Amino acid sequence: MTTYRDILSKTLPKEPDSSLYFRILARIKKEENKSTRIQLVISGLITISSIAALVPTTTYLVSEFANSGIGQYLSLLSSDGGSMLSFWKEFSLVVVESLPTLGIALILLVLLVLSISLIALIKTLRKANYKLQTTQ
């Protein structure tokens, strides 16, 4: 006695080539290498760009500091520290107000991007190195 279930569960197409499993692994390896290369290029480019961006942002920050007059306030602190301490609240407010906020924000942003891209670059390099060692 044969049912449809009997015949269907027994019927399968012809088996795949025995090398299929290894070809799948090779294909994944190829894709993995490609993706590592892309990651390396992207994180490398961002790292280089943010290092390059550090130069103008630092120059800008230095010039903003020079123009802000914060140096005069600080020299006042060393020449007449006593009176500055008695008006410390007002003095602190003036110092904070004169800070070059745009320059500071820009340099912090560049440093943040640099550290993120550097971490990504190191991680990708480590991963690539690990893969290289395990395949040897």
Added chain:
Amino acid sequence: MNRTDIELVTDYINGDEQALNFLIKRYTQNVYYFVYRLSGSGRDSEDIVQDVFVKVWKNIDKYDAKQNFRTWLFTIARNTTIDWLRKKKHVPLSSFDSDEGDNIISDTAKDNELLPDELAEKADDKMFVEKILQTLSPENREILFLHYNEELTFDEIGKILRKPLHTVKSQHRRALLSLRDKIGTKN
């Protein structure tokens, strides 16, 4: 130690590179059979299977452990095969898209239904059945394969095909009816 699919996925995500290889080895044949049933071509099926596992590797961190791994895997396999079929224009686009059957033929086909003796004799020949199966529509072939070869429940099949349970059940009945007709006419 025989690790479950979910354990292998977790181990791979946690850095065990070999875990993915185990998973691939475990499912290469099943995925190949499924893809072959849909595409009807051995050579192309091997290429599609490679694409399937590349997609698995790329998306493994998106796999939700609450979901059955086989359901997830066969969904990827199905979508990859359909994309391939569409690119090759081997199949009308509508073949896989219709959610409801055009006409629900009387629900008389049951998988435990006995075949007449002379048909059963023919059906014992696997090559014969395989040829008959290749003449069915891709959607009928996939539902029969998932249910009888992969032993997935209709609910699990519904998740793969993204169709409600009742649609899957009626599609299964239509597939059986179609198979019965083809065996009958070929006899």
